[in-house]
Amino acid sequence: MPQAAHSEESENARIVLGLLESVERDGAQSQRKLASDLGIALGLVNAYLKRCVKKGLLKIGQAPARRYAYYLTPHGFAEKSRLTIEYLSSSFSFFRRAREDCSSVLKAARARGWNRIALFGVSDLAEIATICALEQGVTIVAVVDGKTGMDRFVGAPLVASLDAVPGDFDALVVTDLQATPESVKAALNAIGVERVFVPALLGLRLDRAMGSVA
Secondary structure (H helix, E strand, O other): OOHHHHHHHHHHHHHHHHHHHHHHHOOOOOHHHHHHHHOOOHHHHHHHHHHHHHOOOEEEEEEOOOEEEEEEOHHHHHHHHHHHHHHHHHHHHHHHHHHHHHHHHHHHHHHOOOOEEEEEOOOHHHHHHHHHHHHHOOEEEEEEOOOOOOOEEOOEEEEOOHHHOOOOOOEEEEOOOOOOHHHHHHHHHHHOHHHEEOOHHHOOOEEOOOOEEO
């Protein structure tokens, strides 16, 4: 399955599972509260609620103050259990593969004498790369991500661009789970294809001879 399609499917499952869990805890909470808890737009919550009702996962009841309350149906409880098991299974599978991939690219960097590494993208993959770096004696000098307002990530400085990385670094490991060929190409253009490493699970292949990504 292409990486983009897999990511979309995983995100959809995450939202549905989170929605069912939230409704089970409190079916009368507002859609605005659900949106805040799930980290998605208010309109998207409404769309997912309607979809879950249509699929028979939720039913609608009346709540005080002329509001609606949602309740899990037996089918909804079964689906929540299935998604929970699937999520835990995929999480373990992801961690195992991510650890193998990160260890592999860090070993490749060390083989060239490169021990000061920057990560490109805040994500679970970046956390795993940090663990692997600690095990291999590699220093993560910074995490580059312009989409978050944090100052640090897993103990490393968090900066908005490669130019803002403090001090020198030897190589860059792409850890953005939403990485596109265009975003990786920008990194290649900035520091050169030889210094960029992409874990295999991202589904992006570097052509070091051509200096391109596919």
